[in-house]
Amino acid sequence: MPLLNKNLQKLFAVAQKDERLGIGLMSGTSLDGLDIALCSFSGSGLQTQFKLLNFTTAPYPESFKKEVQQVFAKKQASLEKVTLLNTYIGSYHAELILQALTEWQVNPADVDFIASHGQTIYHAPKRLHGQSGYGNATLQIGDADHIAVKTGIFTISDFRQKHIAAGGEGAPLALYGDILLGSKPGEERILLNIGGIANLTYLPADVDHTKVMCTDIGPGNTLIDAACRAYFDKPFDEDSQIAYSGNIDEALLDALLHHPFFNEAAPKTTGPELFNLNFVADAQQASRSLNISKADLVATLSAFTARSIARFIGTNFPLADLKLFTSGGGARNPFVIEHIGKALPNVTIADTSELGINPDAKEAILFALLGNEALCGEPITIGDNPAVLMGKFSFPA
Ligand SMILES: Nc1ncnc2c1ncn2[C@@H]1O[C@H](COP(=O)(O)OP(=O)(O)OP(=O)(O)O)[C@@H](O)[C@H]1O
Ligand SMILES: CC(=O)N[C@H]1[C@@H]2OC[C@@H](O2)[C@@H](O)[C@@H]1O[C@H](C)C(=O)O
Known part of the structure; x- marks a missing residue:
């Protein structure tokens, strides 16, 4: 029998732990900075127990905001810039996470997963773009392979695509955590x-x-x-x-x-x-x-x-x-x-x-919760909303 990919073995073990440490990341439309929430989790779904252990917003320097603004919510933008930023943001977010962990004196090896929202650069529900033949669409960049490799932590990302695949507009995802x-x-x-x-x-x-x-x-x-x-x-x-x-x-x-x-x-x-x-x-x-x-x-x-x-x-x-x-x-x-x-x-x-929820940390906590669900949850049916587990896995090695 072939050996199971070591990453999958480790992932399996993380999903079965009684308690997991996870980081939720949110970088929203305001482009003010990266919200980083370190939480502990046990259980999943509506039985999840979680605790916010640490939170910070790592402010973006003006130079970075200006770079992102060149492509952000723009109908026309340089494809080269989008490509460069996709890698750059992933790598930059990894650095910000490592800095936060150092400040909090938390060893990255003790963190089980990161749930990364990425940076939305264009949100195009069908109602807005109106182009026949195309459905709902949205794009978040900051590729998570760079986060996983640089931090050494499993990273789950790109949550919105599955929501669209299951009939939603890719947002809001707050529902599941709220x-x-x-x-x-x-x-x-x-x-x-x-x-x-x-x-x-x-x-x-x-x-x-x-x-x-x-x-x-x-x-x-x-x-x-x-x-x-x-x-x-x-x-x-x-x-x-x-x-x-x-x-x-x-x-x-x-x-x-x-x-x-x-x-x-x-x-x-x-x-x-x-x-x-x-x-x-x-x-x-x-x-x-x-x-x-x-x-x-x-x-x-x-x-x-x-x-x-x-x-x-x-x-x-x-x-x-x-x-x-x-x-x-x-x-x-x-x-x-x-x-x-x-x-x-x-x-x-x-x-x-x-x-009991820090208002600045709420969205980052929501993504950490979605990450926990991706690891060990089950799709939850809430009215007509897409009942799917969201997120893609990036492995450190
Ligand atoms: N003291 C303050 N007075 C007024 N407005 C403030 C203050 N502090 C923060 N804000 C507003 O909050 C914004 C940042 O909000 P937040 O971090 O929630 O946005 P975001 O996560 O980027 O957004 P989204 O939820 O749309 O993705 C700032 O750009 C500013 O407009
Ligand atoms: C496409 C996108 O990034 N949407 C964000 C944005 O910021 C607020 C609102 O627009 C919400 O729809 C969503 O984020 C939150 C976290 C959500 O999905 O629930």
Whole structure:
């Protein structure tokens, strides 16, 4: 009998361990840095026990952001740049992981797996690209073979393709972890992540999985960040200082909210491929607000994020006793949170630390959970959502 590949033997052993150490990685649409979450896991599926042991966001230098921005969410980009970045990002993420492990005094040999999201460079659900003959598509780069070889740790990656293969749009994948992290019998809950794009998971009080909904809502920070970069030479509107210095332009806000995406049935996904400064310029043209001040623009874009989130929640979940738990960098944008609160006066709002989950770490934890599932889980059926185990395996040797 031929010998079993040693990597497979080791993988088999990891899947059978009582407790596994896994790292979840998230590098989202905001391009602020790599989120690295080190967790311990036992069990799988809805019985998973996990603990966040360490977390950091390794900030990206401006030079790296500029490189990625050359291809990010662009219809036309250099294929050479995409190819170079695919290898570079994999290798760079490996370095950032090793640095974090050194800081935490954790030996890489003790880590059982890494679950890497990669860097989304283009998200193209069919609804958005509209090209006949092509279905839903998405592309994350930062090849995981480089992470595995450089760190010596099994790496699971490219989670979104299987979701598409099974009929989804490749996102949001938060659903699978959010049920585990946030569901509580007797409480109507929504977990709202405000990253570059805002998404939510509704978790009903009766824990009926057919009622769970997980969907993108629209822009989170992406337009606010883009305006801050373009007009204030700042990566984001820290503590909403710019938004608070401006006024909301109601005509522009209405024009922004008028986009057909907001009337499309959920679940749906989107990205900066749609919500970008061209989209804003079109809305300014339509609302004759091209001449408003840049601070008014940031205030209006921040109100747009808040209003589109509040409108989605108010329309789809008109519940008396709803609790909203926020996460992602937008949870630290006071203007956005204040305006969501004003528009939803009957909803209790807190961030996910109330659930014992670091709001900045949540998405990286979600990918670590998906990695744990890929190793030892079973497909979970949640309503009409794709019931598949996601991720591809990269071996260190
Ligand atoms: N103190 C703050 N004040 C205002 N905004 C903030 C603050 N801190 C973080 N942010 C916002 O959060 C963003 C980073 O959010 P996050 O890391 O959740 O995004 P991401 O993971 O890239 O997004 P996605 O979930 O779409 O993939 C920043 O770009 C900024 O807009
Ligand atoms: C294609 C892609 O990278 N989508 C991200 C992005 O960031 C937020 C939103 O848009 C969400 O759909 C998704 O990420 C989260 C982690 C998800 O899949 O649940």
